[in-house]
Amino acid sequence: MRIGDIADSMTRGVEGISASVSEAFFEPVIRLGVTGLSRAGKTVFITSLVANILDRGRMPQLRGAAYGAIAAAYLKPQPDNTIPRFDYETHLSALTGTDPHWPESTRSVSELRLSLKVRQGGLGGILGAVTGPRTLHVDIVDYPGEWLLDLALLDKSYDEWAADAFARMEERSGSEGFRAVLSETDITAELSEPVAQALAGSFTEYLNGAREAGFSDCSPGRFLLPGDLAGSPVLTFAPLPKPDRVPPRSSLYREMERRYEAYKSEVVKPFFRDHFSKIDRQVVLVDALGAIHAGPRAVEDLRRAMTEILGAFRPGRNAWLSSLLVGKRVERILFAATKADHLHHTQHARLTAIMQALMRDARRRADFAGAETAAMAIASLRATVEEERQHQGETLHCVRGRLLSTGRQAALYPGELPEDPAVLLEPARGGADHWLEADYNIMNFAPARLTLKPGDGPPHIRLDKAADFLIGDRLT
Ligand code: GDP
16 A cells, blocks of 8 residues: 555545544434324425424424524435435425325335524534534434334244234225135145235235225235335235145245245345434324224224334334344334314314323333333314304314315314223224214315415424424424
């Protein structure tokens, strides 16, 4: 090596160190994970959160916004070059354009870097006083909650997983098509790709149907959101009953087993290693109202799925994951019931209580190793206004909005949520078919047409409180 080369590499080394030191020390980064099952409201949440942090007029409860500590907020290129960027601009123009509509939902993992300049006395303490505003980067990572459900697969052999999948089919309708294909299949025969595809296809159809019917646990997660894995062998498998004798390697059964194992090692593990393990703070969005509307079975399924999902945040839940997370933990987890604008504000506290009760089991079982947790009811984008109506001498607390189906204005009385969450959760646990006491309605509202004042983001409910819980402590 020439002396020049040595000097070069030394300088590069020093530059490398100073870059990482300045990033870690002067420009701290929070990786904020946003997850929830499909249609929980992740895309709308991120879009509105970012818009409301860029224009903070409607964020009085976010520390830093209220005291003026945030000197500026802007979007910067994200640090990870191979993760798709969260398509903020397209989603925002969908929500706030002249013909407002809901944006396309999350289908895979994506990322967005939001950078905040925070005034002295905030971040950095003494150093802040010397050097002026500090920069805090918030890297928002959006990913489907279904992918967290897959963690449970790591503990299960193919036969155990298949037995669970068949047990679930018993509790739901819609698996007839898959069972019909299965009944015509000799699972010990030589693998035939069209047969494997027919089984995987009808199994996927059943999972999609279950999701449509309001069920939450429709794992394996990638079957619903395959992205660029669609059609690949890791997604061309299905549960099969265990044969009496182990068939040869070339059989359909053994190949399905092999593909299931490949799904675990080549799809599930890389997600946890590359994305999940780097998250500092997490928000878990839950469409609790949607499940309540779908009925007791959907509520029970949601409760179980949440317990499963939160298992991913429990140290020691899985030995492989624990070894990845040594010395690292998620500092804060927020459980947010979304779409609270379907309810009059007089019912928000009840929705929060239901959310807390849904999570209680999961939280009790999961020792979050010191992570701070909170539950709240929010609406990322408020699509309704409140209205009181008289009906048979009673005042009904309604909400009014533009219907997605017809574009017409309509008022909705969603039904009275119970004060005691057990009124819902107990029949759900007991396997009831429908609610006895009441009916819970939901309507699909379109986003309202907005005229935003300069400095104001889109209207929301408690998004500022949610943001404060997630990052407020770093803004003072
Ligand atoms: P994702 O699959 O988790 O990304 O879910 P989205 O963010 O795409 O939301 C799914 C759907 O839920 C949207 O298309 C809206 O219909 C509805 N939605 C989400 N957030 C809100 C909200 O704050 N208020 C209302 N009324 N509807 C919402």
